[in-house]
Amino acid sequence: MIYSLLNTINRIKPFSTADAHCDIPCKIYDPQIAQIAALSVIRFIDLIQELEQKEQRTLADHATLSRLVREKEIHAAKVKEEVRTIWGDYFKQPQFEQFPDTHELVHQIMLTASACKQGIGRESGEKLLTLVNEFAASFWQTKGVDTYKADCPYPPQMQTVYPKLG
Template sequence: MLYRLIQKLDQSVQIESVDAHCDIPCGIYDPHQAQIGALTVIRMVDLIESMVKEHGKGDTAEFINSMARYIAVKEEHAELTKHEIRVIWGDFIKEANLEEYPQLNGLVHKIMTLGSKARQTVDRETAVALLEAVNEFAEIFWQIKGKETKRVKAPYAPAEEVVYPVL
């Protein structure tokens, strides 16, 4: 009753709001997309390398078209990986977490540089290093959330190891 009365009053005089602020979307943070991004980068490197191996010089329109698509996806997913990690690091990670995990800032920086290097090069080693750094980040993330993790091979190419929470 009282709530409704005040709500009516609010509709006519606009009661001032006070923020019980949270970042939106509240609570929905998950490094999964970053991991998928890093896996995709490895997959694109594999596809690019096998395309070159099979088609040699590659002067056909089909070769150029496929190659352009692989490169575009590699670019996009390396950037997606960087973006997702930045959001979790900036919005979810708190000062106390940085104190508890002093390696976290360095790890995030490593992911940023590896993500950029993965865009600039066609280097499987770099792409795998990017995934490994993201996996390490995911392990810390789930530890902060109080969840255990496990490492399993992705059930699809490139079948590299990925960290999953045990829910």
């Protein structure tokens, strides 16, 4: 009852916050790690598809396939970890008020990254990048930093959101 009342007041006019956890509040957050990981997922999917085109696969190809699948899953998991950290540690009430759909967006990123781990469909990788780009654009906007879109200058050369710095 008292908690609900305070919570309502806090939503209208936020109280000061004090940290009690063990994390060092380093305030270093950047969605580029998640974006690069998402691009990597697409790249690994492409390389896996290239192997599929081969008529005959050697033992070395099988070894490469193992590595590609492993790395694809590691990078999809990295997307989840990086986005979760920014969502959980950086985003607070003012940012959620600015972007009220953030919870839904982050949840979609979690689901899509899992789909990327489970399969090799390029559309999953592309969707993941689109969502992470949207998350990155929101993040930079909360910091008052404009963004632009450009093809990343390396494979898979996909549209990526970059901050306009300097």
